[in-house]
Amino acid sequence: GENVEQHPSTLSVQEGDSAVIKCTYSDSASNYFPWYKQELGKRPQLIIDIRSNVGEKKDQRIAVTLNKTAKHFSLHITETQPEDSAVYFCAARRARNTGFQKLVFGTGTRLLVSP
């Protein structure tokens, strides 16, 4: 089955710096890769996602890149702010036509942005 590895487990940056979180996946049939932000005591919230037919996607200060050949994808946050502090999870899912719709999550990265 799918296995998703995520690094680093913790990341501390100064406000205004960039943060990069990396994930690798094992199942070459995976084609959907979302990123979730989970603040303490709250539910995971989708912040950005990417499908395997594109290599990069941006949404303001957040971007995700995908390297299908190497089976890894990364989350990039620029101009970090203290409110970006949270746990971030990557996930992977197979194509819908395979019948597998479940998300497999990475182990999470705790991001701390210091003022």
Add this chain to the structure above:
Amino acid sequence: SAVISQKPSRDICQRGTSLTIQCQVDSQVTMMFWYRQQPGQSLTLIATANQGSEATYESGFVIDKFPISRPNLTFSTLTVSNMSPEDSSIYLCSDLSPRYGYTFGSGTRLTVV
């Protein structure tokens, strides 16, 4: 995004008892899922709730311990049976809709004493 109402938000239960967690979504969704999240850890899928048929369980989870129902496209329940302190965790439901993708409920924080 889609709205999922999950309840109870928290509970403290005696060992050996059972707790049923409910999730209601505000629109018809294709799939519903149940996860467990230990404090400080990632989300582990328990099972996929199939409408009108038996749930599909992941390795390490069994129906006798975690019976799941999904009587229609907008509602599902997860029961944690014969609880022990090791079952203390956060339980989350999630849905998949064509319009909004995956959305999570607010979670149920379970403590077994």
